[in-house]
Amino acid sequence: MYVLGIETSCDETAVAIYHAKKGLIAHTLHSQILTHNEYGGVVPELASRDHVRKLIPLINQVLLESRINASAINGIAYTAGPGLMGALLVGATTARSLAWAWQKPAIAVHHMEGHLLAPMLEEQSPEFPFVALLISGGHTLLIEVSGVGQYCLLGESLDDAAGEAFDKTAKLLGLDYPGGPALSNLASQGKPRFKFPRPMTDRPGLDFSFSGLKTFTLNTYNTSNQAQQDKADIAFAFQQAMAETLAIKCKRALHQTSLSRLVVAGGVSANQEIRRQLEQMCEKSGAQIFFPRPEFCTDNGAMIAYAGCLRLQAGQTQGLEIFARPRWPMNELLNL
Template sequence: MYVLGIETSCDETGVAIYHPQHGLISHFLYSQTDMHSEYGGVVPELASRDHIRKLVPLIQQTLADSRLLPAQIGGIAYTAGPGLMGALLVGAATARSLAWAWQIPAVAVHHMEGHLLAPMLEAHPPQFPFVALLISGGHTLLVRVDGIGRYQLLGESLDDAAGEAFDKTAKLLGLGYPGGPRLSALAEQGQPTWVFPRPMTDRPGLDFSFSGLKTFALNTFNACGKTQQDKADIAAAFQTAVSETLVIKCRRALQQTGLNSLVVAGGVSANKQIRHALGEMASKENAELYFPRPEFCTDNGAMIAYAGCQRLLAGHHQDLRIFARPRWPIDGLDACP
C-alpha cells in the first residue's frame, strides 16, 4: 500500500509517499523561512496562505517523481496536530478531500509521533522499547516508547521549549530569524567563558525549564561590552548549558527506565554540539543512540507518511470530518496492536 503523507503544522510544507515493503518512495519539502524572516518569526496567517499555494503543486510533484497515479495510492496520512490551527486545517482539509475523491482511507497523525518515529526511516532503526527525547521549536519531551502509540510521558518543558529558547536568545543577540541555526553557527566562534545555569538538574525528575537561560543570556549581554566576540561567547555558553542539561536528563531517564536505547528527534536534534554530547553520554552508559538524518530532523512529510502507514496497517482511520487539534497530548494516542 502506497501512503501519501502531508505535513503542514507550521512553516514547512512537506509531502511524501511511503510503502511498507519498498520504503520511502519520494519526498519533497518547501520551507517558508525566507517569507517569515522579514517579520522576525512565523506569521500564522501568512503560513496558512502559503500552504494553500504550495500544497497541491507539491502533491502533484511527488506523484510525478514517484511515477504513481492517484489510483495507486492506498491511503493518506496528514498532520492533525499539534501546530498552528490554520496551517493544520489546510493539510487536513486537502487530505480529507483527496481521500474522499479517491475513495481511500485517511488517518490523522500526531506531529510529535511523526518526529519520534522518524529514525525508523533509517537503514538501522531502533527496536522497541526505547527512551525518546523530542526537541523542537515548540516541544521538549522525554517519552518511554514501548510500541507505536504506547507512550509514557516522562518529562516535558514547563515553559519555553529548547528550540524556542534558542530562537529567543538569538533574537536578543540580534541574529534574526531563523534564530536557532544562526546561534549555533555563532557559538562555533566563541568560548563558554560564562557559566550559565543547568536548570532543574539539581532536583529529582525529568521536566525541563529553559526560559531562565534566556533571561540569564539577556542579563549577561547587558553586562558585557556587546562586541561580536561577546555575542559569540554568550551563544557558546548558552548552547553548552542547553546541551549539558539535555545530557543530564537523558542519562537520568535511561537509568530510571532501565532501557539502553535513546532516540533523539525534532528540529533541535540536528544541532552538532547536542549530538556530540549525547553521543558521549550514550557511550559511557553503554546505550544505543539513534538520530534521524538531518533532513528528517525538521518538519517533513516522510515521517508523517511512515507514521500514518503504520496506523493504517493497524486499521486506524478517520471518518469524513476534518480533524485538527492545535494542542494534543502525545500520551493520549491509541496504541497499534
Template sequence: MNSLLYALLAFFQKSMYVLGLETSCDETGVAIYHSEKGLINHLLYSQIDMHSEYGGVVPELASRDHIRKLVPLIKQCMNEAGLTSRDIGGIAYTAGPGLMGALLVGAATANSLAWAWRKPAIAVHHMEGHLLAPMLENNPPSFPFLALLISGGHTMLVEVKGIGRYHLLGESLDDAAGEAFDKTAKMLGLGYPGGPKLSELAKRGTPRFKFPRPMTDRPGLDFSFSGLKTYTMNALHDTAQSDQDKADIALAFQTAVAETLSIKCKRALQQTRLDKLVVAGGVSANSVIRQSLTEMADKEQALIYFPRPEFCTDNGAMIAYAGCQRLIADQHQGSVILARARWPIEELPPV
C-alpha cells in the first residue's frame, strides 16, 4: 500500500501546472506551463512605447509599470486557461540577471503568491530561460548542444550538457550584441528600440562598406563589439550622412555582427565537436543573423534550433518551462526572495 501511495505522489509531483513570471527589464510576461501538456497560455505586455520617449529603458519607470501590470496579467492568464490557484503546482519567476527593481517586483509577487497559495516558488536564471526556450517547440533539441545567447545585455557561447550543466566558452568583454545594435541605431538617429529599426534600415542599404569582424583574427571565443561601434561612428562622420549613407552603414554594421557571430559559432562547434546549435535571446529574431548562422551550420553539418520570434524576446513561457524542470527535480527556494542583478550561469545546480 505504501509503495502505491509513493508512486501516486511521485506522479502528481511530476504532473503539474507552473505559473511563470518575467519582469527582468521592460517586458511583463506571464505564462502557464504543464509538465505533460506543454504550454497552456502566455501573455506579454511591452513597455516599448513608454521608454521610447526617453530613448532607452528607464529602470524606475520599468519597475513601476511591472507593479501595475503583473497582477492583472496573472489573473487574465489564469482565467483564460480556466485554472485557479488550486491547480497551480508552483510559481517560477525571473530572479536575475536584470534590473534590480524590476526583478524585485517579480520576486516579491511570486513569493507572496507562493505563501498565500501554499505552493513552492522557483527562482529562474533569465539566461537559462532563453537557453531552454527552443524546448517549447515541437522539435526541441536534445542534449548536449552548443548555445549562442544573444540579447540586449548578454552575448555568450555555452556548452550545454544538460539542464544546469553549463560550461561558459566565451562572452562579450564589453557591449553585448543587442546593446551594440541599440547604440549604433542611436548614432544613426533611429528611435528605440534601435535593433529592429536598424535592421529595417539595412534592407535599403547597398554593400558599399566592409566593416571589421572584431576578435576573429585571434584564437578564443570571446566577443567585443565596442570597437565595431566606434568604427561605425567614424564611417558615419566621414560621409555626407544622407539617408542612403545611413542605410549603407546600417547594412555594413549588421553584416559584420552576423558574420562575427557565425565565425565564433563555427569555431565553438569545431572545438567542442558538437553537432547541434541553439540560438536564443532577443537578437536571435534578426533575420540576417538567423540566415548567416543557418548557412554556417549547414556547412558544418550541424543542426540549428531557434525559438519562434515571440519567444526570442523576454517572455513568461520560457521562465515557466525552466521553473517546471527544476520543480520536478525538487529544486526551489523555500521562503527566500531571490533577486540578483548579476548571476553567472555556471553557478546553477544541475537537474
C-alpha cells in the first residue's frame, strides 16, 4: 500500500510517500521561515497562500522521486488538525480533491498523533505501551500510549506550550524568528550564572506551566545590563530550567504508569539540551528513550503518511466531506 501524506498545519508545506512494507519512499518539505521572519512570527494568511503555491509542485516532486505515478497511490492522508484553519484547509481540500479525482480513499490525520508515531519511522522503534512527551510550538502533552488511538492524557500545559515559551523568551531577548533554535544557539555561549525556577515541580501532578518561567526571565533580563553575555547567560538558565522541568515530569510519568519506555517527539524534541537531560534521566531510571531523527521532529509529511497508512490499513476512510479542525482533542480519535 502506497500512501501519500500531506502536512499543512502551520508554516511548513510537507509531502511524503510511505509504503506499508517498504517504509518511507520519498519526502520533501518547504519551510516558510523566510516568509515570516520579518514579522517575528507566523502570519496565518501568508502561510495559507504559500501552501497554495507550493503544495502541488511538492506532490509532483515526491511522485517523481518515488518513480511511481498517481495510479499507484492507494490512499491519501492529510493533516486535518489541530493547526491554523486556513492552512489546514489548503491540505484538506487538495487531498480530498485528489482522492476524488484518483478514486482513492482519504483519511484525516491528527497532527499530534503524527508526531507521536514519528519515532516508529526509525530503525530502532518503540514497542507499545510507552509514555509519550509531545513538545511543540502549540502543545506540551504527557500521554500514556497503549496502542494506536489508545491515548490517556497524563498532563498538559496550563498556559504556554514549551515551544511557545521558547519563542516568546527569544523575542524578549531580541532574537530573530524562529526563536527556539536562536535561543538554543545563544544558550550554548552562556554560563551557569542564574538559577531559574522549575515550574510546578514542587507539587504533585504532571501538568506544566511555563508562563511564570517566562516572566522570571523577563524580570531577570530587565534587571541585568542587557549586554550580550547577559543575554547568553539568561538563555542558558532558561533552557536548563525548561529541560530539567520536562525531565522531572517525565520521570514522574514513568513511575506513575510503571512503564519503562519514553517517546519524545515534536519540534522542541530537536533541542540538544532537552535531549541530553531526558536521556540522562532515563539512563538513571533504567528506562529506554526514543526520539525521531531531527528532520522528523518538526512538521513533516512522513509522519502523516505513516499515521494515515496505519489507519487506512485498519479500514478507516472518510466520505467526500472536507474535514478540518483547528482544535481536536486526541481522546476523540478512534482506537485501532
